[in-house]
Amino acid sequence: MEVLLESGGDRVALVRINRPEARNALNSAMRGQLARIFADLAGNDEIRCVVLTGTEKVFAAGADIKAMADAQPVDMMLRASERDWALIKDFPKPLIAAVNGFALGGGCELAMHADMIIAGEGAKFAQPEIKVGIIPGAGGTQRLLRAVGKFKAMKILLTGEMVSAQEAEAMGLVTEVVPDTEVLDRALELARSIALLPPIAARKIKELVLQGGDLPLDAALVMERHAFQLMFGTEDQKEGMHAFLDKRVPNFKGL
Structure with missing residues (x-):
């Protein structure tokens, strides 16, 4: 190989x-x-x-x-x-x-x-x-x-x-x-x-940067806003924000 x-x-x-x-x-x-x-x-x-x-x-x-x-x-x-x-x-x-x-x-x-x-x-x-x-x-x-x-x-x-x-x-x-x-x-x-960071968010950031760069700004911002809203359906969003409030290290599971 x-x-x-x-x-x-x-x-x-x-x-x-x-x-x-x-x-x-x-x-x-x-x-x-x-x-x-x-x-x-x-x-x-x-x-x-x-x-x-x-x-x-x-x-x-x-x-x-x-x-x-x-x-x-x-x-x-x-x-x-x-x-x-x-x-x-x-x-x-x-x-x-x-x-x-x-x-x-x-x-x-x-x-x-x-x-x-x-x-x-x-x-x-x-x-x-x-x-x-x-x-x-x-x-x-x-x-x-x-x-x-x-x-x-x-x-x-x-x-x-x-x-x-x-x-x-x-x-x-x-x-x-x-x-x-x-x-x-x-x-x-x-x-x-x-x-160590939430993998769903990392993947979505990569997708937005690569796809949004060739779109008109307004269209790219709509795509970003929808993706931002979807993050609130993940367990990692709940874990990350509650860990921040609890002053502890989050444990992101990719869910």
């Missing part, structure tokens, strides 16, 4: 990309493994948050160019890789990417599927597809635009140049930058803190 599923402790799962001999390049087998793992985690009520990481030197260095060099349009269509990506795109639980080293091309796109990105000081991000005669094909143009705005996105996409972790944080692509040796620990720390 080139994608490993490990315990992150305290209702957290750790998904680790492990193909170091190819700098974690995302071939079809790896995308399929990622898709199956995320499909299983989506239905596992014991897991409330997931951390996605690579190795200490590389998160993922893009697609496998050797496998695509002589492909024809029909070959790429029949691969239907969008079906694998969809299971990560539609993953309903909080997802944190822990990025060390290179996140290039498909690796950068994969990181952008996460809800937060914790990057090491030495991390590098890029969409270098233009340098090999193609464009990003897993949401790179669209997610990057929404993350950093038109002018920063255009520079990254049209030059293919790498962006440092510090630059990525300044433009809004990265959540936090920490020392390289602390990336995974920080991501797991965040994941465990989220896993």
Whole structure:
């Protein structure tokens, strides 16, 4: 297996990309493994948050160019890789990417599927597809635009140049930058803190942010208001508010 599923402790799962001999390049087998793992985690009520990481030197260095060099349009269509990506795109639980080293091309796109990105000081991000005669094909143009705005996105996409972790944080692509040796620990720390909170509320927040961002403000506010009202039908809402009033730590059960 080139994608490993490990315990992150305290209702957290750790998904680790492990193909170091190819700098974690995302071939079809790896995308399929990622898709199956995320499909299983989506239905596992014991897991409330997931951390996605690579190795200490590389998160993922893009697609496998050797496998695509002589492909024809029909070959790429029949691969239907969008079906694998969809299971990560539609993953309903909080997802944190822990990025060390290179996140290039498909690796950068994969990181952008996460809800937060914790990057090491030495991390590098890029969409270098233009340098090999193609464009990003897993949401790179669209997610990057929404993350950093038109002018920063255009520079990254049209030059293919790498962006440092510090630059990525300044433009809004990265959540936090920490020392390289602390990336995974920080991501797991965040994941465990989220896993202690009410999972229904966490899932609804993710849904609202992702869906509401592309709606007119008034429509998004209506969606938010309805979701807010629905929270009062959960046991976790009662537990959270009564724990606050009783000055005790709440025990959220996901109900």
